[in-house]
Amino acid sequence: MNQTNKHTISLLVSNKPGVLTRVTLVFARRGFNIDSLVVSKAQSPEFSRMNIEATGNERTLHLMLTQLNRLVDVIHAVDHASEDVVQRELALFKLNCPPEKRTEILQIAETFRGQTVDIGDDTITLQVTGKSSKVDAFHTMVNSFGILELVRTGKVLMSRGKESTA
Amino acid sequence: MAKKMKTAAEVMLDVLYESGVRHVFGIPGGNSIPIYDALTHHPLNLILTRHEQGATHMADGYARSSGKPGVVCVTSGPGATNTLTGILTAMMDSVPIVVITGQSVTPNIGLDAFQEADVLGMSFASVKHSYMVTEAQDISRIIKEALHIATTGRPGPVLVDLPKDVSATLIDPEIENPENLPGFKDIPRADPEDLRKAADLINRSLRPVIMAGHGVVLSGAESQLRDFAEKMNIPVATTLLGKGGFPDTHEQCIGMPGMHGTAYANKAFTASDLIISIGARWDDRITGVPENFCPNARKIHFDIDPVEIGKIIPVDCSVVGDARSSLEGLLPLLVPGDLTRWNKQVNRWKKDFPLRYRKEGKLRAQHIIEELAKMAGTEAVACTDVGQHQMWAAHFVQSEKGNNWLTSGGAGTMGFGLPSAIGAQLARPESLVYTVVGDGSFQMTLCELATAAINKLPIKILIVNNRYLGMVRQWQHMFYENRLTGVDLEGNPDFMKLASAYGIKGFRVKRSSDVRKTLKAALAWNEGPCIIEAVVEQHDNVFPMVPAGATLDEMIIEAPRRKRSGTGEEQS
Secondary structure, three states, rough: OOEEEEEEEEEEOOOOHHHHHHHHHHHOOOOOOOOEEEEEEEOOEEEEEEEEEEEEHHHHHHHHHHHHHHOOOOOEEEOOOOOEEEEEEEEEEEEEHHHHHHHHHHOOOOOOOEEEEEOOOEEEEEEEOHHHHHHHHHHHHHHHHHHEEEEEOOOOEEEEEOOOOO | OOOOOEEEHHHHHHHHHOOOEEEEEEEEOOHHHHHHHHHOOOOOEEEEOHHHHHHHHHHHHHHHHHHOOEEEEEEEOOOHHHOOHHHHHHHOOOOOOEEEEEOHHHHOOOOOOOOOOOOHHHHHHHOOEEOOOHHHHHHHHHHHHHHHHHHOOOOOOEEEEHHHHHHOEEOOOOOOOOOOOOOOOOOOOOOOOHHHHHHHHHHHHHOOOEEHHHHHOOOOOHHHHHHHHHHHOOOOOOOOOOOOOOOOOOOOOOOOOOOOOOOHHHHHHHOOOOEEEOOOOOOOHOOOHHHHOOOOOEEEEOOOOOOOOOOOOOOOEEEEEEEEHHHHHHHHHHOOOOHHHHHHHHHHHHOOOOOOOOOOOOHHHHHHHHHHHHHHHHOOOOEOOOOOOHHHHHHHOOOOOOOEEEOOOOOOOOOOHHHHHHHHHHHHHOOOEEEEEEEEHOOOOHHHHHHHHHHHOOOOOEEEOEOHHHHHHHHHHOOOOOOOOOEOOOOOOOOOOOOOOOEEEEEEEHHHHHHHHHHHHHHHOOOOEEEEEOOOOHHHOOEEEEOOOOHHHEOOOOOOOOOEEEOEEEEE
């Protein structure tokens, strides 16, 4: 129960001010750091969907899930650690890119099906989408060119097939 | 004919009244004037308090003693922040209160307006739920939801922040506005499979004990618990908040377990092979270091709140549901075994290690508390403050019913004793209400003497005066080589003069031999509140005591005997 793992929690919550604070307080109170957080409108405008990635031990995580579910504004909160779900993330990488490196960078981007969204004399901005692990791998590949800026959306996920996510 | 419009504040009071609320506790301010204006011509009874913390504890005492929600109405800014202590107290002990706070007019919110505070934001960490009303027509829905949330499932405090412009807005009171709580979970019903598993563990156990908590009282499961305990012949311990959930006078009752629990409860827990918690949350004042807590006993946990399952102590079996219906489901599955030997053993501990105190020398706090409780009887409502006197009251007040014992357990809020008794007396005007307070804790909310006096509430206020913050002194004495700091309450007022300053009756008792006579006079006094100041031995410590971090079997059962000094007074 005490091993540390990465967890992806999806929540369906009321679409109201303050709900995000109530949710993040549950994590903060036990000193759990949030690795990524995505909030968006759900299919019904009454609700929002949250995807939270956090690392910590199983027992604390279990406690937090029950605490999240106890919140009146949380319709439900589910951990997807071991489930088969579709998960995606989008990242923008602004790289140091002198003309002589351009071809090499573009080749790597090609391999990862990255898209060029901006290009200048010495910089290039690439968009990469896919599983978080793919974004991680791309990050490793381009690190040596010099990353000027990096922004990731955080993980979003959805259950496969007819199953509803949470 | 034009429809009759009402302000949102008036509609709010109507909804409260229709829901059965009769008293509102609070003190007004600029941003709650529209609410107080509506109160001028409303059947709801305003109990004007002298401080907002007092108002929340009154609502809390009202709720604990009656089972009905207590309602508070205060202003914004400091008025609202003053309620936070009372909200925490209610949250920790699962008490249904609704706190309505005035707020700056909507356009000023977030702009540091006069007496503006983000009380909604502050509330998040210690409420069951909270609201900001931004649309006047939402008021009836929100108040209905607030009452529903506060009282349903595991009870708790709900805060409603109400801006001044919203409360003053005229609305059509007839508008249909049903509750809408898609995220509010239904009360779980015990899973039959869990019940079967629990029954199996219980049926096979040789040395079981029951730990009954506040959940028994909150769900009104007293008779189901009694049926269970008597059918199976299992000793029952009641936690500080569970007191009264099982009669203290019952031969199977072993009192309170834990840090200041009875020696026999702690010995029974230590020797037990199965601890059955019903509506108790394995508080650290009982379990100490969780890993070392009764490692040889299996544990079953009945609780209405899934959060509590496994939170502190890993359990062998859990049943999520309301205590009463869970016990009703459990009862037919139980097969009594022969627990004669176990009960003999427990009874021997009861005989060998009774709660006792020295009666020689100066007046003892335990003596006057025990005597007051006896003379008041078990139908009376007993309130306490927080500290040594609270533990002594837990030891020596005999409780037979839930809702007759009011104390701040989880939060341990000093200042709870007097205002909670005021709330209880208003909820139950026919009952005798007394409160045991320390000289330290009493002074935290003593301004509410005015509230008790003006409403002519015949509360008996027993001030156990040892001129110390006694519990802290006890710790400094026992664990910090008696380096006393910040505990001497030199400068206490003359409590008799204080009583007369508020126009209330005062009694003072200094000698053991005067206890009965004084209490008799105080109990006969019914023209408003009275103070009974008991000037007691200063250096008494609460025993038994399990030192922090130790296990239950390492408890110190009695104070070590000490040499007496020339003055005849005990030295500490």
